[in-house]
Amino acid sequence: MQCDDARDRLLDPDADAHLASCPACRADAERLRRTWSMLATLAPEEADSDAMRRRFTASLDAQRQAPTRRWLLRAAALLVAFSGGLAAGAAWPVPRGAEAPFRGQGEPPIAALRREIGDVRALLTLSLMQQAAATERLHGVRTAAQLVDTRPEVVSALLDALRRDPDVNVRLAAIRALERAGTEPAVRDGVVTALDLEESPLVSIALMDFVVTARMPPAVTALRRVADNEDRDQAVRDAAVAAINQLIEEGR
Amino acid sequence: MLMQEVRDGRLDSLATLFERHHRTLFAFFYRMTGDRPASEDMVQDVFVRILRYRLGYREQGSFRGWLFRIARNARHDFAAAHPLLEPMADEMDVPVTAPGPAAQLEHREAAGRLRQALQLLPADKRELIILARYHGMSHDELAVLMDSEPGTIRVRLHRAMRQLDVIFTRLQEPRHAV
Numbered sequence: 001m002q003c004d005d006a007r008d009r010l011l012d013p014d015a016d017a018h019l020a021s022c023p024a025c026r027a028d029a030e031r032l033r034r035t036w037s038m039l040a041t042l043a044p045e046e047a048d049s050d051a052m053r054r055r056f057t058a059s060l061d062a063q064r065q066a067p068t069r070r071w072l073l074r075a076a077a078l079l080v081a082f083s084g085g086l087a088a089g090a091a092w093p094v095p096r097g098a099e100a101p102f103r104g105q106g107e108p109p110i111a112a113l114r115r116e117i118g119d120v121r122a123l124l125t126l127s128l129m130q131q132a133a134a135t136e137r138l139h140g141v142r143t144a145a146q147l148v149d150t151r152p153e154v155v156s157a158l159l160d161a162l163r164r165d166p167d168v169n170v171r172l173a174a175i176r177a178l179e180r181a182g183t184e185p186a187v188r189d190g191v192v193t194a195l196d197l198e199e200s201p202l203v204s205i206a207l208m209d210f211v212v213t214a215r216m217p218p219a220v221t222a223l224r225r226v227a228d229n230e231d232r233d234q235a236v237r238d239a240a241v242a243a244i245n246q247l248i249e250e251g252r
Numbered sequence: 253m254l255m256q257e258v259r260d261g262r263l264d265s266l267a268t269l270f271e272r273h274h275r276t277l278f279a280f281f282y283r284m285t286g287d288r289p290a291s292e293d294m295v296q297d298v299f300v301r302i303l304r305y306r307l308g309y310r311e312q313g314s315f316r317g318w319l320f321r322i323a324r325n326a327r328h329d330f331a332a333a334h335p336l337l338e339p340m341a342d343e344m345d346v347p348v349t350a351p352g353p354a355a356q357l358e359h360r361e362a363a364g365r366l367r368q369a370l371q372l373l374p375a376d377k378r379e380l381i382i383l384a385r386y387h388g389m390s391h392d393e394l395a396v397l398m399d400s401e402p403g404t405i406r407v408r409l410h411r412a413m414r415q416l417d418v419i420f421t422r423l424q425e426p427r428h429a430v
Binding site: 007008009010011012031032035036038039040041042044045047048049051052053055056057059060133 | 263266267270274275278279282283288292295296299300359362363366367370381385386406407409410411413414416417420421
């Protein structure tokens with residue numbers, strides 16, 4: 001073997017015979033092999049398995065429950081079609097005989113169409129909230145906030161997102177979407193539970209804003225637990241104290 | 253085979269695959285990018301892609317090869333979507349294995365420079381070294397993974413190592429001292 005041949009084989013044992021007789025290549029190989037050996041001493045960064053497992057499990061659950069993307073597109077198309085129909089119906093008087101199929105149980109046609117749109121939008125919202133990608137879930141939560149009425153299944157999905165979604169932005173959006181249903185006992189209970197479980201300082205403080213705005217004195221006990229918990233972020237503990245004071249002040 | 257079960261619709265088997273491989277994937281992505289959140293996102297992306305492409309899995313190839321093919325694509329797409337993502341070699345943990353304090357410091361500094369040198373390599377060369385050195389891939393496996401020939405891989409790996417060594421040596425010169 002010549003030096004040129006050995007040049008691209010210095011790490012391989014088949015170059016050893018040449019290295020034994022060529023001091024220049026041997027010095028080259030020793031340096032390269034030292035670097036190769038040293039690479040092995042660089043320890044890998046430890047993976048945060050718990051966090052990744054949580055995201056993976058949420059994604060797998062969503063996959064199990066999620067309808068196909070084609071279904072979503074169909075629902076979206078239906079929504080657009082219904083919206084178009086609603087706009088046309090509002091602008092164009094429906095002949096007397098044509099009203100009957102839309103009426104259902106004596107409902108005016110426009111109201112029936114609106115209800116149908118609400119149903120489709122709610123279904124679309126629920127489907128989006130079960131997607132693997134955080135951006136799609138975020139879109140779902142934001143769509144939920146635009147629903148005219150607060151449906152129990154949507155409220156329940158929003159509370160579930162608040163409790164379990166691994167993405168901070170989705171949880172923040174869920175809090176905003178739940179504001180309209182802030183008087184419902186299930187929402188109030190869910191928010192108080194989230195105060196205890198939430199790990200993100202940003203989301204914790206948003207929850208505290210929620211309980212103050214929704215005037216929820218029963219949340220004071222949970223807020224005290226947060227304020228007394230030395231493991232929580234100091235800014236979160238300070239915000240909990242401020243929220244307690246505000247709720248007590250308003251209760252007087 | 254777990255992957256065959258996933259392909260046949262038994263999604264619970266994917267959880268077992270996750271347990272077996274997520275650390276390896278994280279280590280690969282982290283060594284490539286030096287960015288923890290990005291690496292966790294890419295691990296997640298790999299398993300989403302496994303689900304999406306499960307019907308395309310064929311038993312005759314090695315599962316590890318298929319997994320790393322997906323991982324390379326995920327990293328490539330991530331890099332294209334986040335061109336400003338810079339490796340952060342200095343933030344990585346450096347183990348200390350030398351005995352005395354002076355030797356420990358020396359080893360720590362040298363290891364830090366080697367990490368830095370690795371991050372300064374072009375991504376394709378860094379990837380080749382990482383897969384060969386840390387994931388024990390043979391020239392044959394790398395050739396299949398990269399649609400190349402084992403002889404070509406051997407030459408490319410040696411050239412990548414040479415370039416790494418040049419950068420590492422330059423970083424050890426006084427003006428580059430950490």
